Structure formats: C-alpha cells, structure tokens
Amino acid sequence: MTRYCRDVRRFVCVSMLFASVAFAAPPTKPVRKPAPAGLDADTLAAFVDAVIEDKAGDLDAAITRYQRVGKAIPNVAYNIADLYRRMEDYERAIEMYKKYLELAPKAPDRAAVQKLIDQLAKTPMLLVVDGDDLDAVVFIDGKPAGPSPLVTRVADGHHVVDRIGPGTYEHDSLTAKAMGYKHITSYREQTGNVVMSTSASYGGSWNDGGKTFHMHDRFTLPPGRVDTVFFKPGQACSPVSFEVPTDGLVYVFIESPRDMNRDGCTPIKVHAQKIQFPAVKP
C-alpha cells in the first residue's frame, strides 16, 4: 500500500485504506482426528501416509491417501473436510463435514462442526483481480478497492469491477454468492483519459455536443469540464458532469439502480475520481 500511495493521488489512497477492510476468513490451522481402532495393516499405513503427506504440505496427495482408507470412516471424512477447508474449497469441505456428522451422529464435537459448517457456508465470494501490467488500480462498485493484484471477498449481490492501468482497462460484473469465486484478469490494452462505468445494466455509447461517450470503456476527450446526460435526455434525473484532467485520467462511475425506470427519470449519483499513474499513456 505504501508504494502504491506514493504513486497515485492521496485522496484515492485514503479511500482505498477504508475500502480494504477484510471479511473474517475461516481458520487455516490443521485439525486432524486420529485413526479409529481396528484398521488392518494396509489401511493403517494409508492413514499414516495421509498424515505425513498432509504435514509435508501435499494436500492433494493426503486426500488421495485418506480416500484409500475409506470415506465411510467418520474421522477420515473429518480429516478430508479439514484438508478441503485449508485448500479454501469450502463447498467440498462442507460436504465432508456433513458426511462426518452423518457417520458419527453422536460425535461430541457435533455442535462445533455444525458451527464451522455454518461459518464456511457464509464465507463471502473470493474475488481475484489481476493483470500483467504494473500500477493498475481496482474499483468495486465505483469505490477504490486497492492496487492490482487484488484478492478480496465481496458480499452477496451484484457488483461492478473496473481495473484501470496506465495502458489498460478491464470491466466485469458479477453476482456474488457465498463460497463463490471469480478471477478477473486484464489483457486489454486501452488508452485514453476517461473511463466510464455504471451499476446500471447499460453498456452502450451516446453522442452529445460533438463528443462520443462510451460506457464501460476507456476513451479520450479534450481536457476541461464535461456536461452530458446519461445516454439520452430524461433517462437520468440529473446530468453527468466531470472534469477531464490535463494529465492522468478521470474515472467516472454512475451509481444507479440496475434496472432504470421506464416511466420517468432514474435517480443517479456521479462519482468522478482523478487517477494519475507514474506514466499514463494519453
């Protein structure tokens, strides 16, 4: 963050510090249950190998070994669940924790396991935003979320993601669900001094006063004040106004309901933020 803050304007950094508050992640320490009594020599050896693979960090191999022991053994199901939990594969972890409870309905740790299942089931979606260029910044729903690469968790619901680099721009939208995962990576080279994005389900272009505006795109406008409407007169209840800088670029996010009103205007909020990279390509 420190390096990033040297590179971009302070107001953006301050916002990002506030935006980067993380969700509480599930625990990551291993919790292994011992083998049950009465295993034959081969099964016992497979269980030991699983424990050794797990301790060596080869989690895939540990699961394979446990599966040889047999998933119908409660403690094996538990240990596989524990491995999936540490692999951040919460859906499979929950499946195996439930299997454990099914196999051991009177398990003394039933309440704790059920609590863990509930916690994992509520884990917000993991969002990874990256790209193979330096100094890019990421915005989620128009708010600064951090420098790229960004690894964060997002609350359930619809979100708009914009990644802006000195010479790149990537836009994506997603509907986040608990335990979900999304990787947005940027390859698109784009230059220009204006990036427009919105939470409304609109992705077109419009002309106004001899200028062309492109939603979810990066384009060039002459420096100075810009006043326009949101794609057609009367569609939005207020105009879209922002300042195109002489250096750097402006990120314009139009906050709006996803589905705009068909009868009457739709209330919008315009957030314009100047971004200055170490070397912006105009």
Added chain:
Amino acid sequence: MKALLAIALCAGVAHAQPAKKTKLAPDKFTKAASEAFTAAATADTNGDLRTALGQYEKAHAISPHPSTIYNIADVQRRLSMLRQAIKSYETYLVMVPDAKDRAEVETLIDQLSKTPGTLIIHTTAASDRDSVDLAAGFVLVDGELKRRPGPVPPQQPRNRAEISIQVPPGEHVVDLVTSLTYATRECDVDPGGQRFCELEAEPRIDGTAVVSAINRRFDVVQDRRGKDMVHKRVELPAGKHRLLVKDRSYNCAPLPIEVTGGNSVAYAFINTTEWDGLKRCRTLDIKQHRLQFEP
C-alpha cells in the same frame, strides 16, 4: 524404549482376536511375535540395534502392536533413520489415538522433522566442460546466502572440492553465481540425512541479474512480452526495475530489483510456503542480495 514384557504383548494381541474359528492362529502368531519381540529387546540391551530393529520389524509384521511400532521408532531414531522413525511414531499415534504420551510423541515427531540435514555441494569432474568453479562463486540455498567466494579445499574420502551446508529437511534450491556463469539445482535432504548436490553450468552465462524460485510454477518477466527469467541469469540495464511475477495463472505484486552494474549481480529469490492449488497468487517471501565480485 517402551518398558514392556513380551507377555504383555501376547495379552494385548490375544484380547483383540475374535473367538472360536481362528483361536489357534492368533496363538501361533502371538507366540512368534512374542519371541521376536523378546529377541529384539535382548539385542537392544546388548547394543545391537540393527538386530533389534530387524526383530521388532519381524514381530510387527507377524502381529502388529503399538508397543512394537513404538520400539521400532525408538530404535530407528537411535540409528539416525529419522525419516523412518517419524513414520513409525506417526503409526504409533494412529494405532493408539488416545495414547497418554501423545503430546510427548508429537513433540518428538516435530523435533525429528526439523532435524537439519546436510547438502554436500560439488561439481562434475574437471574433464566435463560444464563443471563449475565452486571457489569462485556465491552459494545460495533457498535465497539465503550461505557462502561467499573463497577457497574450497578437497574433501576426503572423495578427494574433490565439496561444500557442506546444513539445511532444514526437505526440497531446496541451490544457486551458484560466479562472475562467469550461473548454476542452479533442486536438491532434497531427509531429516538428519546427507545428500550430494551436483552443480554444472554452461561455462559462460552473462548477465547482471539472477532470479530464482522455490519451484518452477513462477514466471518472472521484465515486461508483458518479455521472456521468463526464473532460474536464469539475464542482462538488465543498471537502475531500478519492477519485474512482473506470475504464480501459475495468477499475477502477483511486482518484484522490485535494483541493478548496479559493474562487477555485481542482483539476485532475487521467490519463496512461498502455501499450497500450490490456491486460486490466487500465493503469499510470497522475496529474498534479495547484491553479489559483488572482485574487479
């Protein structure tokens, strides 16, 4: 060693057997296991650990018992067969989930697992054009500078230049950077073990920077269209650079590196302890050195 009489072994095993049909068989196996166990205990008392191990293993193969596997582990430990001892202690814990000495055994496993091993770094015969000059190079293990250039006297009994370095058990990346070339190799060592690690390299590899990594799942490039420079020595102009790092298909934070030129080489090592299936760039530990050679 676990204080245990052979008779206790018999009793323990007999208790676990089903009745009737197989009644005779357990007696036969229990008796044979008991004899082997007694022979092992006697050999151990007499200091003949190899025989003790063999007899304990025979007893365990005939009729597995927690006390036998514990004693196998104990003898393996005293014979410095640490990897095998760890597995045997783990087996003991698996066989006795509620062992009273579980915490003690777990501590022992942890200690044994961390017992350093020794990498014996050497190069190929002088008749090989790709043999390297160990004395002329910086030796780095997992990015830690272990040795600066200096004389490497021949070691017996092999009568060749060798550099012995104590390292934690496991896989390691050994890098040798000389003023002329660069050699790299992955070498693994068991707890308390010894492993030869042979280095060789093209006689001349030019470059002002070396980027190394714990495994081959990282790519490092100078720019979007650049070539991967992991485990390579490359020419970078003097000055500060930020290299693009990719962990499988996930981009990571850039790697800052400063090249000063002259007779120095900028060295960077990328390490991670996280599982390689995580769907993001893993948490990286970067080590850097400026390797300064005499003019």
